[in-house]
Structures are given as C-alpha cells and as structure tokens.
Amino acid sequence: MIKVITYGTYDLLHFGHIRLLERAKALGDWLIVGVTADDFDKSRGKVNVEQSLMERIEAVKATGLADEIIVEEYEGQKIDDIKRLGIDIFTVGSDWVGKFDYLNEYCKVVYLERTEGVSSTELRAKGRTVKLGVMGNNNVAEKYMKECTFVNGAELFAVCTNNENLINLAKEKKVFVTDTYEEMLKKVDAVYIVSRAKRHYELIKKALECGKHVLCESPICMSKEQTAELFKLAKEKNLVLMDAIKTAYATAYYRLLLLIKSGAIGQVVSIDATCTSLKEFEVSGSAELSNRQNSISAWGPTAMLPVFQLLGTDYKSYTADSLFFDEQGDFDLFTKINFSYPNATATVKVGKGIKAEGELIVSGTKGYIYVPAPWWKTDYFEIRYENPNNNRRYFYQLDGEGIRQELVEFVKAVKSGEGHSNISQEISEKISEIVCDITDKKTNNVMTGGKAD
Numbered sequence: 251m252i253k254v255i256t257y258g259t260y261d262l263l264h265f266g267h268i269r270l271l272e273r274a275k276a277l278g279d280w281l282i283v284g285v286t287a288d289d290f291d292k293s294r295g296k297v298n299v300e301q302s303l304m305e306r307i308e309a310v311k312a313t314g315l316a317d318e319i320i321v322e323e324y325e326g327q328k329i330d331d332i333k334r335l336g337i338d339i340f341t342v343g344s345d346w347v348g349k350f351d352y353l354n355e356y357c358k359v360v361y362l363e364r365t366e367g368v369s370s371t372e373l374r375a376k377g378r379t380v381k382l383g384v385m386g387n388n389n390v391a392e393k394y395m396k397e398c399t400f401v402n403g404a405e406l407f408a409v410c411t412n413n414e415n416l417i418n419l420a421k422e423k424k425v426f427v428t429d430t431y432e433e434m435l436k437k438v439d440a441v442y443i444v445s446r447a448k449r450h451y452e453l454i455k456k457a458l459e460c461g462k463h464v465l466c467e468s469p470i471c472m473s474k475e476q477t478a479e480l481f482k483l484a485k486e487k488n489l490v491l492m493d494a495i496k497t498a499y500a501t502a503y504y505r506l507l508l509l510i511k512s513g514a515i516g517q518v519v520s521i522d523a524t525c526t527s528l529k530e531f532e533v534s535g536s537a538e539l540s541n542r543q544n545s546i547s548a549w550g551p552t553a554m555l556p557v558f559q560l561l562g563t564d565y566k567s568y569t570a571d572s573l574f575f576d577e578q579g580d581f582d583l584f585t586k587i588n589f590s591y592p593n594a595t596a597t598v599k600v601g602k603g604i605k606a607e608g609e610l611i612v613s614g615t616k617g618y619i620y621v622p623a624p625w626w627k628t629d630y631f632e633i634r635y636e637n638p639n640n641n642r643r644y645f646y647q648l649d650g651e652g653i654r655q656e657l658v659e660f661v662k663a664v665k666s667g668e669g670h671s672n673i674s675q676e677i678s679e680k681i682s683e684i685v686c687d688i689t690d691k692k693t694n695n696v697m698t699g700g701k702a703d
C-alpha cells in the first residue's frame with residue numbers, strides 16, 4: 251500500500267485545496283492530511299486564519315478525500331510523521347517548490363501544480379475590511395498602528411493624535427490624520443482608544459452614538475455604572491465594545507487559565523499578581539504626574555485580570571493600601587489590594603513609583619503556577635509540584651505583546667456581530683468599580699503623604 255501525506259491550513263476550504271487533495275490521493279492508496287494547528291500557524295505569521303482548527307478539520311473531512319486526518323502542531327513534525335506513519339510520498343502545492351526537499355531523505359517528495367486564481371488569502375480579503383481608527387498620543391497607540399498591518403481584515407484608516415511621531419507615522423502609512431476626534435469617527439467603522447481613563451466615557455459614548463465599534467484601554471470607565479451603561483448602549487446599537495487588556499490575548503496566558511481551570515494545580519487558593527514600572531515616573535518627574543494615569547488606573551486592570559478570571563468577582567471583601575505622592579492623595583505611587591474570597595485569597599500590587607518583581611503566582615492544593623516577570627507579556631510559565639520530577643514548563647510565541655491577537659478577535663467580533671472578547675462584561679465592570687473606588691479613596695486603609703525623591 252502506498253501511503254501519501256500532505257499538509258496545509260485549509261482555511262475557508264476552496265477549489266484549489268480540493269484539486270490538490272484529489273491529485274494527492276491519486277498518487278497512492280492511502281491519503282493522510284495534516285491540518286495545521288492554530289498555534290503552529292501563528293508562528294508562521296498566519297494570524298489571520300479565519301476558521302478554527304475544528305472547523306478546518308471538518309471541512310477537510312467533508313471532502314471525503316482524506317483517509318486519515320492528523321494535526322500538525324510543531325515545527326519539524328513532518329519528519330516524525332513520515333517515519334512514524336511509514337509514509338512513501340510527501341506532497342504539497344508548487345508554491346512550496348524546494349522548501350521540502352530535505353524530506354527526500356525519508357520519502358519521495360512531489361510538488362503538485364498549484365491551482366491558479368484562488369487562495370485562502372484572497373477569500374479572506376473579499377470579506378469586509380474593517381476600517382480602523384486609532385485615537386491616542388502615546389507609544390501604545392503607536393503599537394496598535396503598527397500591529398494593524400499583521401491583521402487580515404483590518405485596515406488602519408485614520409489616526410486622531412497630536413503627537414508628532416504618530417502624525418509622521420500616519421503620514422508614512424498614508425492614513426488620514428487629524429486632531430479632531432469627530433473628524434476621525436466619520437472616516438472609520440471602528441476605533442481603538444487609549445487615553446486617560448477619565449475621558450473614556452465621553453470618547454466611547456460619542457463613538458457608539460456615531461455607530462462605531464470600540465476597543466478601549468481598560469478601565470472602560472471610571473465607574474461600574476458608566477461601564478454598564480456603555481455596554482448596554484453598544485448592545486442596543488448592535489456594536490462591539492471590548493476591553494483592551496492585551497495580556498488576555500497572549501496565548502501563554504490563555505493556556506495557563508485553561509490548565510488551571512482543568513484542575514492542573516487542584517483548587518486555586520491564592521493568587522499574587524504584581525505589575526510595576528518606573529520609566530514614566532523617571533521620564534516625566536513629579537511635576538507632570540497629575541496629568542498622568544495613576545498607578546491603579548494604569549496597572550490595576552491587568553493585575554486584577556487573573557484574579558477575576560480565576561476566582562470570579564464575588565469576593566467577600568477587599569482592602570486597599572496606597573502610598574500617595576502628594577498630601578491630597580491624587581496620585582498613588584503604589585497600591586496593594588487584598589481580596590478575600592470564601593475559599594481563597596488574592597493580592598494585587600501595582601505601582602508606577604516603585605519597583606518590584608513583576609511576577610504572577612497562582613497557588614493551588616496540588617501545585618502552583620509561576621510566571622516570571624514581566625508576567626503581563628507572558629510567553630512562558632511553569633507548573634511546579636511537591637515532586638520536582640512532575641514540574642512542567644510551557645512556552646508559547648507572543649506576537650505583538652498580545653495586541654495582534656486582540657485585534658484579530660476584535661475584527662472577528664465586528665464582522666460576525668458575535669462577542670469574541672476574552673474579558674467578560676462582568677469583569678470589565680468590576681475593574682472599573684475598583685479602579686474608581688481606589689482613585690476616589692473609598693477604600694479602607696489609606697497611607698497618605700508618602701513622598702518619593
């Protein structure tokens with residue numbers, strides 16, 4: 251029996267794929283099709299695959315041409331498969347000529363003529379392109395402008411800024427640039443907003459009222475009520491409103507949550523999340539601090555995310571201690587929050603005026619997860635047990651600090667009208683509530699008058 255193997259992504263299965271599979275099958279008696287897993291494909295730059303792995307497998311199955319389907323999960327797997335499955339012929343389309351000659355050592359390699367005039371890329375491009383506007387003045391806005399390039403189905407169309415660098419970047423990219431928000435809104439289908447949290451409510455509301463979808467840095471608003479009101483408005487208008495915490499879209503972080511939820515460390519008993527930075531403080535100095543986001547607004551949403559995603563938002567109580575820069579207590583250099591849950595506890599430490607180890611530790615009844623600093627840019631974590639022989643390490647490629655995948659999900663949600671947010675509305679509301687309470691000093695214990703040099 252001659253065994254043939256071929257690999258591909260098979261996104262939005264088309265005529266070119268079917269012709270390839272037919273000819274591959276005709277080369278032998280048994281055809282094995284390797285469908286590329288999402289992660290593997292991301293590492294090849296195909297972040298834009300529209301269908302999930304399961305959908306793509308189903309589509310290949312439905313052709314009736316594959317005798318066996320396997321998933322391609324890692325680089326170098328082809329050699330393993332060929333040896334393990336006793337393959338006689340490896341085949342792919344002519345767009346890969348030469349690339350797989352190294353497999354000749356293990357089996358015969360056949361390149362089949364690629365069908366002209368059709369590709370998944372073209373089919374995806376035919377779908378509606380979401381015209382995106384970026385509103386902001388800082389380097390985060392710049393990152394989003396750059397990441398749009400990698401997201402199929404999204405096009406950076408307009409930028410609202412008065413930052414010189416961003417104006418130049420926009421001009422370089424030949425996109426509309428203005429310093430008037432309303433002008434930008436007229437040009438786009440959706441906006442990404444990074445601004446001071448106090449301005450979010452007004453900016454988001456205006457966008458939604460103009461019929462534009464919104465991706466906004468967290469916290470969405472400075473109160474739970476306002477956040478709830480905007481989600482309601484978005485729903486009524488059939489628009490997407492998404493909380494932009496990029497960590498939620500980092501593959502390693504997402505997998506870590508799944509591992510914990512599947513019981514890998516037993517019952518979660520304690521979470522410790524720390525996020526700090528000193529750069530802004532050092533650059534801007536004390537004089538400008540009042541114009542800046544305080545520590546709890548800047549870091550709180552990210553640091554609270556794992557707590558709420560793993561333990562929920564139904565804590566019994568919480569206390570917060572802040573060290574303020576000034577006597578009035580307008581800017582917290584450091585804030586520590588302790589959450590008390592019926593069967594667990596969590597500590598969140600955030601600061602723009604202190605430096606601490608930015609790690610995440612989730613402790614459970616069977617073991618714990620350790621994510622080294624800076625955990626919010628997670629690409630690696632360890633699961634550790636009493637018996638070190640059982641410890642495991644995980645690494646997942648992180649593209650664009652999670653922004654790329656976040657934009658992919660946002661665009662998907664805009665196109666399909668269905669929510670793809672990794673952050674629930676409930677969590678967005680809770681984050682807004684706590685950031686607001688701490689900023690307005692409605693919390694229990696507050697240390698005022700802390701001075702930094």
Ligand code: CTP
Nearest residue numbers: 258259260266270342343364365368369370371
């Ligand atoms: N293929 C083909 N003719 C086409 C498109 C694809 O013969 N018009 C072949 C490829 O050479 C490969 C297999 O089908 O052997 C799976 O290709 P895949 O990369 O999944 O599809 P593409 O349409 O090439 O996807 P993309 O546009 O994302 O590169």
